[in-house]
Amino acid sequence: MTFQWINNTYLGKLFKSDRKLSFWVGGFFVATICCNLLRLEATPFFLWGMYSAIEKSVPTYQVTGIMTGGKSNIDFYSGTSDNSRFFLLSPLQYYKELQEKNEVDPSLKILQKKFPSLDFVYDRAFTKYFDKSSETLAFPGWYAKYLTAQTGTSVNCLRISEITVKIFPQRTVTVDSAQVFLKWP
Amino acid sequence: MMESSQKSNSFRNILCRLVFAAILCSLLYGFQSKVLVHQLQAPVLSFLYLDPIFWIADLTGLTRAVSSSFYIALAFDILLLASCVATTIFPSRRIFPTIFFLLYFLYFIIFNSYGAHHTLNKVGILLMPLAFIVRPSRFGYLWEGLRYYTLFIFTSAFIWKLVRLSWLHSIQGELILKKNLVAYLVYHPESFLSKMYFRLLDHPLILQLFFLAGFLLEGSFMIGFFTRKYDRLLLLGMFLLVAGFWFMADAFFGELLIFGLTLLPLKYLPSPSQNRA
Numbered sequence: 001m002t003f004q005w006i007n008n009t010y011l012g013k014l015f016k017s018d019r020k021l022s023f024w025v026g027g028f029f030v031a032t033i034c035c036n037l038l039r040l041e042a043t044p045f046f047l048w049g050m051y052s053a054i055e056k057s058v059p060t061y062q063v064t065g066i067m068t069g070g071k072s073n074i075d076f077y078s079g080t081s082d083n084s085r086f087f088l089l090s091p092l093q094y095y096k097e098l099q100e101k102n103e104v105d106p107s108l109k110i111l112q113k114k115f116p117s118l119d120f121v122y123d124r125a126f127t128k129y130f131d132k133s134s135e136t137l138a139f140p141g142w143y144a145k146y147l148t149a150q151t152g153t154s155v156n157c158l159r160i161s162e163i164t165v166k167i168f169p170q171r172t173v174t175v176d177s178a179q180v181f182l183k184w185p
Numbered sequence: 186m187m188e189s190s191q192k193s194n195s196f197r198n199i200l201c202r203l204v205f206a207a208i209l210c211s212l213l214y215g216f217q218s219k220v221l222v223h224q225l226q227a228p229v230l231s232f233l234y235l236d237p238i239f240w241i242a243d244l245t246g247l248t249r250a251v252s253s254s255f256y257i258a259l260a261f262d263i264l265l266l267a268s269c270v271a272t273t274i275f276p277s278r279r280i281f282p283t284i285f286f287l288l289y290f291l292y293f294i295i296f297n298s299y300g301a302h303h304t305l306n307k308v309g310i311l312l313m314p315l316a317f318i319v320r321p322s323r324f325g326y327l328w329e330g331l332r333y334y335t336l337f338i339f340t341s342a343f344i345w346k347l348v349r350l351s352w353l354h355s356i357q358g359e360l361i362l363k364k365n366l367v368a369y370l371v372y373h374p375e376s377f378l379s380k381m382y383f384r385l386l387d388h389p390l391i392l393q394l395f396f397l398a399g400f401l402l403e404g405s406f407m408i409g410f411f412t413r414k415y416d417r418l419l420l421l422g423m424f425l426l427v428a429g430f431w432f433m434a435d436a437f438f439g440e441l442l443i444f445g446l447t448l449l450p451l452k453y454l455p456s457p458s459q460n461r462a
Contacts (some may be wrong), residue, residue: 010333014326021323025330031339034342043238043294044312046305048338050403050417051434052345056361061367075372082437087300087322094232107234115358138229145226147398149220165371167386173370 031067061162064089065178067159068147084150092160096181103133138183158184197324200446201276207443208285208310209269211382220300221265222251222292225249228299236303242294252295264288271315282317289314294420297334306436307372307445332409332447335417338408339426346400358396359389365434399429411448420448 005013011029015022028045035045066088067071076088097106108122108130122130144155160182167175215221231248242248251261268285275281293311297303339386351357366382372400373379374427385392402422409419423445430436 010329014330018326019325021326025327026352029331032263034432041234041236043236044308046308047345048305048341049345050342050430051361052342052349054349054351054354055357055364057360058211058357060275061363064372073372077369077372081214081218082216082435083220086302086304087218087220090226091230091232091299093231093300098230105233110235132230132282135230142226142229149224149226163371165367167367167370167384173374175368175371 002041004053014068062163064092065163067146067161068151068153068155068159069108073163074147074151080150085148088150091139093137095143096162098132098136098139099181103131103136105130105132139184143182144184158182187316193325193369193397194321195223196451197317197321198276198351198361200328200451201282202273203216204313204443205273205282205285206447207446208313209273209442211307211310212266212269212304216262220296221262222253222295223254223262225258225299227253227255227293230301232301233298234303235428239294239298239303242291248295249292249368251291252299261288272314274340274462275302276317277321279318279320280355282314286309286318300364306438306440307389309441313443328447329449334408335423335444336406336409338441338444339403339423339453340410343403343406346403352400353398356389358392358394361434362386362392365436369435380450395429395433399426399431399433402426402429408436409448416448416450420445 011022011026013024017031024109024165032045035042036047041047060167061168062074067073076085080088098104101109101133112119113121140158143160144158147158148155159180161180163178203228212221216224231243233243250257252258265285265288268281268288271278272281272285289311296307309401313331316324316331318326347351354360362382362385370379402425405422406419408415423442427438427442430438
């Protein structure tokens with residue numbers, strides 16, 4: 001009697017008419033909620049945070065500058081879609097993060113923090129799965145090829161930097177400094 | 186009874202065509218953006234993060250096998266497109282959406298692994314075909330399940346913001362804009378949009394109000410769990426949120442709008458709660 005209302009829910013009705021499907025659908029929702037509670041994303045149980053993390057106030061911001069021989073950076077906002085920009089910029093950020101972390105996948109640190117008792121597994125798996133040195137070595141060559149395909153112009157040399165900028169309230173953005181993190185060849 | 190079932194089936198087929206036509210547009214957009222697998226130039230740097238499915242795909246060598254050879258990648262993309270087109274032409278055949286789902290699942294992993302960021306933009310295209318894989322008598326149930334999932338997406342975004350207290354952070358809107366649009370402001374300082382952004386940065390309170398409005402709009406999706414009466418408004422809200430994410434954070438969730446189809450007022454669906462208000 002107390003749980004009578006459950007029969008009137010979507011899952012309750014589904015359970016009555018198609019038990020097998022109700023287990024699949026119910027299982028999917030339960031797994032999704034569990035993953036959200038554990039803050040662990042495991043496809044297809046996604047976390048929909050959508051800019052929910054508190055943003056920190058910082059004095060400067062970083063922008064990627066891509067030079068391919070010329071004197072000015074490629075404007076990746078002109079004539080590119082969000083999909084293209086994603087593939088042009090996101091791998092670069094990961095590459096830079098790996099450089100800063102001695103080419104070790106940052107997920108190793110998170111795993112060590114979450115499951116410290118599994119240290120012996122990490123030691124065994126390190127070279128094969130967490131050491132990204134061979135991938136980072138091949139990355140600049142691949143990036144030049146991909147940039148060639150994206151821009152339609154042959155890229156023979158690459159110079160990618162992280163530009164530090166300041167945003168002022170008087171409608172200006174000024175460049176503070178630039179640090180090259182990828183040179184090719 | 187028979188007539189109702191026929192209507193339901195033809196309705197399913199119309200929806201199937203609609204969903205897969207939208208998916209085809211997304212794939213063509215991907216082709217134009219040069220992000221289909223054969224256009225990725227055999228990527229080398231994968232980001233698996235903590236997602237076990239990504240790890241399994243990598244450990245089995247599946248993602249690398251498909252993406253590292255141009256001809257295999259091309260064959261993969263052709264099959265992906267062909268299964269999508271075939272579903273649009275033959276909506277009642279379940280084999281085509283099944284093939285599409287399996288291939289797209291792999292594409293989703295390749296895109297996010299080698300894109301080095303696990304973006305959720307393509308989740309709608311990944312999950313919507315599920316409704317057409319099951320036998321037609323189950324279609325309505327799953328379609329309604331997808332409607333609940335759509336509601337869950339925005340409700341959970343609301344809850345995440347609520348529990349992380351970002352809605353209390355007085356300059357959250359301003360900081361989101363600065364962090365995500367700084368590159369655009371650097372490269373196009375004189376554009377109309379940049380001028381608008383600069384003007385808004387001069388009035389951060391307006392940006393905060395945008396953020397809070399989005400937060401409340403996400404929360405309003407909770408009502409959909411209790412009634413279908415406001416589905417049209419929620420659909421409009423979904424468009425507004427997608428536009429808001431693009432404007433405030435340079436994040437285009439256009440492909441997520443495919444979930445909006447589940448909010449359309451539909452008849453003839455043999456779903457468990459079809460008689461609800």
